């Protein structure tokens with residue numbers, strides 16, 4: 001490992017953002033290795049271990065992004081994983097530099113690392129907070145999510161991945177969570193993309209969840225993942 005290495009990076013690439021509020025924008029993705037959770041529906045299982053990443057210095061990350069920015073215009077850098085906040089200490093200078101290039105920062109996070117988010121939040125333009133249900137991760141993370149969403153409610157949206165295991169009780173809990181944290185915050189319902197035996201919620205269930213949420217929250221959207229449909233990474 002180089003002594004100057006400061007990040008464990010699994011990959012850096014350019015693609016269209018395939019989910020969430022910035023769907024369809026051209027993003028540079030920095031996928032950081034390591035995660036503090038183990039979701040049944042994980043679409044990046046290979047990068048859950050820190051060892052899946054190689055050590056990169058800040059200069060190497062800037063260099064890779066500079067090359068992508070020189071090839072075409074990018075709307076944002078998506079800091080993704082794994083869980084990027086595991087490496088929060090290295091992110092502010094890089095995010096500040098991204099902004100200096102006229103590009104925005106999107107943080108894709110599981111919304112459990114509150115103190116780390118406080119370090120990074122001033123440099124985020126948007127955070128996609130993947131609120132976890134016990135049926136997906138095997139334990140409750142509601143209190144961490146509530147604290148997390150209260151850090152910067154104006155910069156966050158909640159992504160809720162709906163699987164065949166999602167229960168009505170879990171759904172009521174998500175709605176309560178958002179009512180307590182920030183009822184104006186956008187909620188994106190994302191049916192799980194079928195993989196590894198973990199299927200998406202049935203269409204009837206998705207409609208039920210959508211109606212329940214739309215009756216109680218201000219901004220509710222149904223946005224499936226599009227990059228698998230487009231055949232993009």
Ligand code: SF4
Pocket residue numbers: 035036037038039041042043044045048081082083110
């Ligand atoms: S938090 Fe994200 S990266 Fe981590 S296991 Fe869950 S889906 Fe995978």
